[in-house]
Structure formats: structure tokens, C-alpha cells
Amino acid sequence: MPYELFLALRYLRARQKRRLVRVTALIAVAGIAAGVAALIFALALAQGFRDEMRDKILGGTAHLTVMRSDGQPMPDHKNVAARIATVDGVVAATGTTYDGAVVIGPKGSAYAVLRGIDSAGASVADLAHSLIAGSATSLFEPAAKSDEANSRRLQVVLGSELALRTGLQVGDAAEIISASTGAASSSKRSVHVAGIFRSGLFEYDSTWVYLSLDRAAAFTGGQHAASVISVRLRNIDDVKQTAANVQQLLGSSYTTVDWQEANRPLFTALAFERRIGAVIIALIILIAALNITTTLILLVMERRRDIAVLNTLGATGRSIMSIFVMEGAFVGLVGAGAGVAMGVIAIVVTNRYQLISLPADVYSISNVPLSLNFRDAALAALVAIVLSIIATLYPARAAAGIRPAEMLRDVG
Numbered sequence: 001m002p003y004e005l006f007l008a009l010r011y012l013r014a015r016q017k018r019r020l021v022r023v024t025a026l027i028a029v030a031g032i033a034a035g036v037a038a039l040i041f042a043l044a045l046a047q048g049f050r051d052e053m054r055d056k057i058l059g060g061t062a063h064l065t066v067m068r069s070d071g072q073p074m075p076d077h078k079n080v081a082a083r084i085a086t087v088d089g090v091v092a093a094t095g096t097t098y099d100g101a102v103v104i105g106p107k108g109s110a111y112a113v114l115r116g117i118d119s120a121g122a123s124v125a126d127l128a129h130s131l132i133a134g135s136a137t138s139l140f141e142p143a144a145k146s147d148e149a150n151s152r153r154l155q156v157v158l159g160s161e162l163a164l165r166t167g168l169q170v171g172d173a174a175e176i177i178s179a180s181t182g183a184a185s186s187s188k189r190s191v192h193v194a195g196i197f198r199s200g201l202f203e204y205d206s207t208w209v210y211l212s213l214d215r216a217a218a219f220t221g222g223q224h225a226a227s228v229i230s231v232r233l234r235n236i237d238d239v240k241q242t243a244a245n246v247q248q249l250l251g252s253s254y255t256t257v258d259w260q261e262a263n264r265p266l267f268t269a270l271a272f273e274r275r276i277g278a279v280i281i282a283l284i285i286l287i288a289a290l291n292i293t294t295t296l297i298l299l300v301m302e303r304r305r306d307i308a309v310l311n312t313l314g315a316t317g318r319s320i321m322s323i324f325v326m327e328g329a330f331v332g333l334v335g336a337g338a339g340v341a342m343g344v345i346a347i348v349v350t351n352r353y354q355l356i357s358l359p360a361d362v363y364s365i366s367n368v369p370l371s372l373n374f375r376d377a378a379l380a381a382l383v384a385i386v387l388s389i390i391a392t393l394y395p396a397r398a399a400a401g402i403r404p405a406e407m408l409r410d411v412g
Contacts, residue, residue, distance in 0.1 A: 004319055008326035011299055021302065024295040029335040031288030032384050036339025037346060039281040039380040041370070044347050045356070046274035048371035050267065056201035056365060058259055059126055060208070062230035064243055065257045066093075066250070073097075073217070073225035080250070081229050087249060089234050089242045094121030095226025097216050100179035103158070103209060105166030112162060112209045114176070116216025116226070123230065127197060127210055132160060134170035134195030139212045154215055157195040161206035161360075168193050176209070178219060189219060202360040282383055288335075289387040292328045296395035300324065300402075308404035317400035324396035325389060332388020336381035343380070347372050 012025060066084060067074075074080055077095035084093040097116040102109050117123040119140040127136050138155040154176070158168060168174050170193055178187040191211075198205055217225055233242055239258040247256055260267070300307070307320055347370045350356060360366040 004322045005326055008323045008330065011303060011323070012327055012330065021295060021298050024291060024298060025331055028288065028291035028295050028331050029338065031291055032285060032332060032335025032388065033338035033342060035281060035285035035288045036336050036380050036384045037342035038284065039278065039383075040340065040343030040372075040377050041346050042277045042281055043274065043376040043380070044343075044370040044372050045368065046270065046277060047373055047376070048369050049365075050270045050274070051371050052365055052368060053201075053266065053270070054259075054263075056199060056204075057263060058236065059130075060123075060199050060201065060204045061259070061262075062096075062228075063233040063236050063259050064231040064239055064246065065262070066229040066231060066246060066254055067227065067257075069253055069255050073227050074229070075225040077226035077229060080254075083249060084229060084231055084246055087242060087245050089238055089245075090231055091234050092121065092232045093229055094118040094123070095213060095228070096121070096123065096230045097213060097227045099216065099227075101209065102177040102179065103162065103166055103168075104175040104177070105163075105168040105172070107165065107167030110162055110165045111207060112176070113207045114178070114209050114211060114216050114219070116211055116213035118213045118226075121230065123210075127157060130197040130199050131157070131195050132198050134193070136195050136210070138194045139210065153190050153192040154211055154219065155194040156191045157197055157210040158193055159205035159208045160196055160198040161202060162209070163193070163196050165206065170194070170196060176219075187219075200365060202364045202366075206361075285384050286387050289332065289384070289391040292331050292388050292391040293395060295331070296324050296328060296392055297398075299327070300395050300399045303399075304402060307399055307402050311402070311404035320402075321396040321400040324399050325392045328388050328392030328396075329385065332385045335388070336384040339384065340377050340381050343377065344372065 066080070074095065081093040081095055084090060095118055097114070099114045099116075101112045101114045103112045115123075117127070117139075124136065134157070136157050139157065141155070153173065156174075156176075158166075163169065166174065172193045174191050174193060176189050176191050178189075197210070199208075211219075213226060231242075231246070233239060236259065239260060243256045243258050247254070310320060351369050354367050354369075356368045356370070358366060358368060
């Protein structure tokens, strides 16, 4: 073992009479550990919130949306969808509609979005997965197969918050007034609640009403035409390239909007919040690292005679300096390791017991699972170690600059 490392470790194991150095070293370790743990937890919280929002949003909407450049409905949406489905990376492409409406129930009325879906689309599987009551199969059954009392009613599936707000349950009758400008004069229709879904995203659960594409288009005056084509991709991160391929295939008559572009303000705000949080907590780690400077200054003052003896025996200034740099690095390494362990344990416990709950009407989601990224944990530990080493430079240089003759004369 190099004598610099031996002395660095020995100096940290101060004797009982040098309790002050030991206490300051422990405070430095605890401060760095707390800062690293807080940084890892904050990054995991920000990443988990972003991932949860992304998954909830993409669970109900398209990865890529294709529409006509003039904004008109697409009567030939099935042919357009079939062409899009041939593009590499596309899993499914189906027509859909989004139209405003007002739903009237026993407890009152509420604004809603009528979403027409095709029976062959991926949205049907997503809807079936999120159902908490009833069934979605009757949405696509011909009216003749429905029971006699409901044969003239549209079959719909409501979001759980919308159903709660209007007082509707499965099997109830409700009224829907279309807000579409192209709707027929008789835009008020009686509907039958076939099911209730909960996606986990408040905006969807409080406004969306699912019904079959053909009936939704006919109800709102679209004449069985889809307003957009919803496209699902194999890899959502390749959406830019896939959108370019789709645009090249369809030409200038159509335009595309990918999920990143549609939700740019939200994800930009989340990314900015993540960066600001990381910077603030990194400053906390920096403040904790300054305790290392205090510890080493005290140690240098106590070890002035030892430093003078080492210089007399031929130790260079670089060697003296490296002793104290190693001490600071060791303190930072121990603190960073403890902080990583604390942060990981806190994340596991939080996810296990779902400790972070949010008001869904404010934050859109009710629970945030923390997403642990080992790269973030390694980065937090590295920042702590680097700041710890930087904090050693001043006392280490001061130790290296001690003149042995003067020091030994003062001691004598």
C-alpha cells in the first residue's frame, strides 16, 4: 500500500482525543449521503411521473395521427389506413373521430368528447383492458341484436369520472347533444351506457365517451367518415422517422402529428422541472461537500508536526497534497455509496406501498411510481465524489505549503 493512502486512512481513524475531526468527518459523510439520496429520489420521481404520463396518454391516443391537410373527413379512411399499415414500424392504423358533445344524466350534464373507434382497431383492446364495469362488445353489434328496449339507442362506454359526475351507471339511459357544427338538426340522441372505463388519466376519464366509428360519424354529420387515422408504432421512439415515411407515402394531401409534437408543452415542462430539481439538489451536495473542507482544515492544523516530519524525511509537496485529497475522496466515496443505498431503499419502499398520491383532477394521475435509472444513480454518486475532491484542494494545498523548519521550531 502506498504510504500516502496508508496515512490518509490512518488520519481519518482519529484517536479519542481528536474527536472533533471524527465528528466533522461523520457529518460530511452524512451530508453527502443525504444529498445523493435526495438527488436519486428526485430524479426517479421526475422520470416516473414523465413515464406514467406518457404511458397513460399513449394508452388512449395514437402514437402518430394522420389527417387531411384541408381538415376535411376521410370517407376512404380504410384505404388510407391500409396503405399506412404497409410502412415499416407501423403496427396498426385505423380511422377514428373526436367530436365535442354534452352528456345529460340523472345528476346533471357535463362536457364530453365522443370518440368513434373501429372494431378492428387497437383502441378496442385498450378499451377492454381499462373497463371496470359492463362490456364494450355491444358497441359494434347491429341494432337488431340489441335488446328491444335499447334497439334505437346508441351503445356507449363512459369514463369513470364522467359517469360519476353525471350519475350514470351501466344499463342507464342518457342523452347526448352533439356540439359538432356538421351535426344534423336532430343532434340530441338517447344512448345506452354499455360500460364504464378507467384509464388512470383524469382528462380521459372525465370527458371521453366511446362509441362505434360508423355511428359516431353518422351522429355528428360525418357520413360514416373518419376525421383522423390513428397509428400505433412498434417503437414509439422512432416516431419521427416513421412519420416522415408516412408523409412521403401519402403526399402533401395529408399531414401528420406525432405524440411528441402533440404533447410537447407537457414533456418540455417536465424535462425543465427535472433539470432544475437536479441542479438545486446538486447545490445541496456541494454545501455538504464543504464540510469536507472544514474537516481537512482541522486535520491539517492537528497534523502540522507530522507534515513537517514527512517533509524532512523527503516527502514531496505532491505526496503531502495527495494524502489529504485521498481523505476527501474517501469521505465522498463513503457518503456517495451510503446515499445510493438510501436512495434505492427509499424508491423501493415508496413503490411498494404507493406512498406518493396526487389529486387526479390537478395532476391527471392519482399515483406516481418512481422509475429508478441506474445511470442517474451513478451520475449522482459521481457528482458527489467529484465535488468532494474539489473541496479538498484548498486544505491539501495548504498542507503541501507548510515549511518544515518553521513548524518544527514552533513545536520545539
